[in-house]
Each structure stands twice: as C-alpha cells, then as structure tokens.
Amino acid sequence: MKAVVYTRYGPPGVLRLMDVETPAPGDGEVLVKVHAVSLNASDWETLRGKPLYSRIMGPFRPRHHILGSDIAGQVAAAGANATLFQPGEQVFADILGHMGGFAEYARVPQSALARMPAGMTYEEAACLPQAGAIALQGLAGKGQVRPGQKVLINGAGGGSGMYAVQLAKLHGAEVTGVDSTEKLEFMRSVGANHVIDYTREDFTRNGRAYDLILDLAAHRSAFACKRSLAPAGRYLYVGGSMAALFQVLLIGPLAGLSEGKKIRVLAVRLGVQHVGPIVELCQAAKIATVIDRRYRLSEVPEALRYLGEGHAKGKVVVIVE
Structure with a gap:
C-alpha cells in the first residue's frame, strides 16, 4: 500500500511517499480502507518533535512512522475477536495513540471506531474527532x-x-x-x-x-x-x-x-465516543464544518506545511484515493 512515512523529526521535507506492507488486523482490530484524514496540530508537532511533549513516545526518533489520526473510511477486514464491525461498513475514528492515517489502509482497535454519522461525507466525519x-x-x-x-x-x-x-x-x-x-x-x-x-x-x-x-x-x-x-x-x-x-x-x-x-x-478525553453532541449539532445544521483545503496523499508534506505555517482557516483534509 502507499503511505507517507518519516523516520526522524524535522520539517515536512523528511516525509516520503512509499510502498509499505499493508498491516494485518490483530486481535480485536479491524483494517480500515482510509478515504479521508483531517490534519491536526498534533500531526505538525509530532512531525517536528516540537514542543518537547510531542516526543513523549519517542524522545530521539519517532516511534510511529506514519502520521495522521482523524480518519474516515470503510472496514476492509476484521481480526480475531473483532465482531463489532463488518467489512464494507463506513466508519470514523481517532487513532492518535498510534497514528497511521496517512496511508491507504490503517489498523484500528474496534473500540476506537464508530459508524459514520448519517448524512455526513468521509471528509466531514474525519474533521470531527x-x-x-x-x-x-x-x-x-x-x-x-x-x-x-x-x-x-x-x-x-x-x-x-x-x-x-x-x-x-x-x-x-x-x-x-x-x-x-x-x-x-x-x-x-x-x-x-x-x-x-x-x-x-x-x-x-x-x-x-x-x-x-x-x-x-x-x-x-x-x-x-x-x-x-x-x-x-x-x-x-x-x-x-x-x-x-x-x-x-x-x-x-x-x-x-x-x-x-x-x-x-484542559485534559481532553479523546475518542469518537466523546463527540456525540457535536455530531448531532452538525447533522442538524446548527454547526458547520468548514474545510479550507483538500490535498492528495502525495501532497501530505504541502498540507502539513500549510497547517504548520498557520494559514489554515478551519480544517485541512487529505483525500486518499
């Protein structure tokens, strides 16, 4: 599969689009075919290793080599004891704990997933977590x-x-x-x-x-x-x-x-299970999701640079084709 990979902290130039092995879902995990990933400040910080708290999981080199945490897509396969979701179901998730969203497929614990809110696109759902x-x-x-x-x-x-x-x-x-x-x-x-x-x-x-x-x-x-x-x-x-x-x-x-x-x-409790009220407000058109720019997977470095330089108005989304 295609994925955007980095092995050392630094500017967007350290990122590379590469062919890597498609992950296999483990016990209690599902494999998600990623359709959209939204960018967050956590991606920019973990790319650069700044501020220092962004290195908590890897003081000298990044522990996880694929960034991207707020994803939306379709279940492609389920691992052992993963019974909550079936292949083909549309889902979204926050996978900040291990990232991996800037790729064609991501391995996700089923507990981190939720079904796509009715009436939302992949892009809109990926913006929310x-x-x-x-x-x-x-x-x-x-x-x-x-x-x-x-x-x-x-x-x-x-x-x-x-x-x-x-x-x-x-x-x-x-x-x-x-x-x-x-x-x-x-x-x-x-x-x-x-x-x-x-x-x-x-x-x-x-x-x-x-x-x-x-x-x-x-x-x-x-x-x-x-x-x-x-x-x-x-x-x-x-x-x-x-x-x-x-x-x-x-x-x-x-x-x-x-x-x-x-x-x-503010100690934020992350995970899609905590965004139900705002999902409902979006579905009722009381809150709008504004997507400033959309990028392809190959353009992740440009997307992160745009976000990191402070230009993004609302959300920036990567579309994985």
Missing part, C-alpha cells in the same frame, strides 16, 4: 459556558477554534476570536462577535475581561492571562509553548485563588 472533542469539552464541559458570558478563543481561526466559536454562540455567549490578520474575516464568518489580530494587539493588555478564555495557541504567561479573566473566570490551556504549559501547571492552581479565578490545563 480531535477538533470536535476539544471544542466540546472546552466550552460545554470544563468551560461551563452560560448565556450572556464573554468568551475569548485564542486560535479561533483553526479547526478546533471553528467549532468552539460556533458552540459558544449556541450557548448564548458573546465571543471574541483571536488569530492572525488573514483569519479575521473567517472568524467573523463562523460567528465571532469581535475579532483580534494577535500581530497587532495583545489581548491580555487591552483591559477587557472574559468569563472564559479557551487558549488553543498559548504563548502568554499565566499571570498575563489571569489579568484578562473576570472575577470567577476560567482559563483553559489546550496547546502552545512549553513555557506557557509549565506556567499553567506550576503557577496556575495558585495564581487566581484570591479572586476565585481558575487557570488550568
């Missing part, structure tokens, strides 16, 4: 957004941000999106009431306060973010620099105690 889980748990879960609250989403122009803005609006919040100059109009198009260009304005210094800050691209200090929280406000770190992560972990629990503010890391 990680981005949908982050948005859902950041807003409706730990974020506890209520009508009338002010919510700021840093990194609102990306995949998770796209869903998060729409979810916050559905909960009746006033939403401010923060991202680069080229994404301002996109953030407005998915429902942001206000937009901030981070290249021109530091949201932690403009004097405005928010009931929730969902930080998908954290680079500000924990103390700076505390300054932007309203009394009893919540700050949730999802991704960003190692310095910001360590500050949130070490200082966050104490930084806002006197004012009732909470500064925490």
Whole structure:
C-alpha cells in the first residue's frame, strides 16, 4: 500500500511517499480502507518533535512512522475477536495513540471506531474527532459556558477554534476570536462577535475581561492571562509553548485563588465516543464544518506545511484515493 512515512523529526521535507506492507488486523482490530484524514496540530508537532511533549513516545526518533489520526473510511477486514464491525461498513475514528492515517489502509482497535454519522461525507466525519472533542469539552464541559458570558478563543481561526466559536454562540455567549490578520474575516464568518489580530494587539493588555478564555495557541504567561479573566473566570490551556504549559501547571492552581479565578490545563478525553453532541449539532445544521483545503496523499508534506505555517482557516483534509 502507499503511505507517507518519516523516520526522524524535522520539517515536512523528511516525509516520503512509499510502498509499505499493508498491516494485518490483530486481535480485536479491524483494517480500515482510509478515504479521508483531517490534519491536526498534533500531526505538525509530532512531525517536528516540537514542543518537547510531542516526543513523549519517542524522545530521539519517532516511534510511529506514519502520521495522521482523524480518519474516515470503510472496514476492509476484521481480526480475531473483532465482531463489532463488518467489512464494507463506513466508519470514523481517532487513532492518535498510534497514528497511521496517512496511508491507504490503517489498523484500528474496534473500540476506537464508530459508524459514520448519517448524512455526513468521509471528509466531514474525519474533521470531527480531535477538533470536535476539544471544542466540546472546552466550552460545554470544563468551560461551563452560560448565556450572556464573554468568551475569548485564542486560535479561533483553526479547526478546533471553528467549532468552539460556533458552540459558544449556541450557548448564548458573546465571543471574541483571536488569530492572525488573514483569519479575521473567517472568524467573523463562523460567528465571532469581535475579532483580534494577535500581530497587532495583545489581548491580555487591552483591559477587557472574559468569563472564559479557551487558549488553543498559548504563548502568554499565566499571570498575563489571569489579568484578562473576570472575577470567577476560567482559563483553559489546550496547546502552545512549553513555557506557557509549565506556567499553567506550576503557577496556575495558585495564581487566581484570591479572586476565585481558575487557570488550568484542559485534559481532553479523546475518542469518537466523546463527540456525540457535536455530531448531532452538525447533522442538524446548527454547526458547520468548514474545510479550507483538500490535498492528495502525495501532497501530505504541502498540507502539513500549510497547517504548520498557520494559514489554515478551519480544517485541512487529505483525500486518499
């Protein structure tokens, strides 16, 4: 089968389209013929080995040589004791634990799979697992957004941000999106009431306060973010620099105690079993999935470069023909 392979951390140039052996499903696993894979920040980070937490499974060299985790396709074969899905069934999954999505076939534990939501394309289903889980748990879960609250989403122009803005609006919040100059109009198009260009304005210094800050691209200090929280406000770190992560972990629990503010890391529970509510909202046309660009399997390096350089508005999808 064809697969995009890498054996060392580095830029997209280390990726190679190669012929590799088609994996055989093991005990409790199924073989999925991949039709679509959506890109996530986790792919870009694990490709480069930066930040350092992306090397947790391989400190010096990548443990898994095929990236891609949010997939949709058809069951091609079932291994021993894999009885939940039959060949030909349409499925989607988050396989971040071992990746392998940038290939014609992927071996997947049956527990990681779910049947394709009715009315969705492979591309739409592949967009949901990680981005949908982050948005859902950041807003409706730990974020506890209520009508009338002010919510700021840093990194609102990306995949998770796209869903998060729409979810916050559905909960009746006033939403401010923060991202680069080229994404301002996109953030407005998915429902942001206000937009901030981070290249021109530091949201932690403009004097405005928010009931929730969902930080998908954290680079500000924990103390700076505390300054932007309203009394009893919540700050949730999802991704960003190692310095910001360590500050949130070490200082966050104490930084806002006197004012009732909470500064925490959002520990996201990944897996398609956690995205049911957002799937239903998409099926009801209350939330839209915006796909910015589509690439072929041979174009994975270009797709990752586009994502990693911060250009993606919404989701980027690889179509496996």
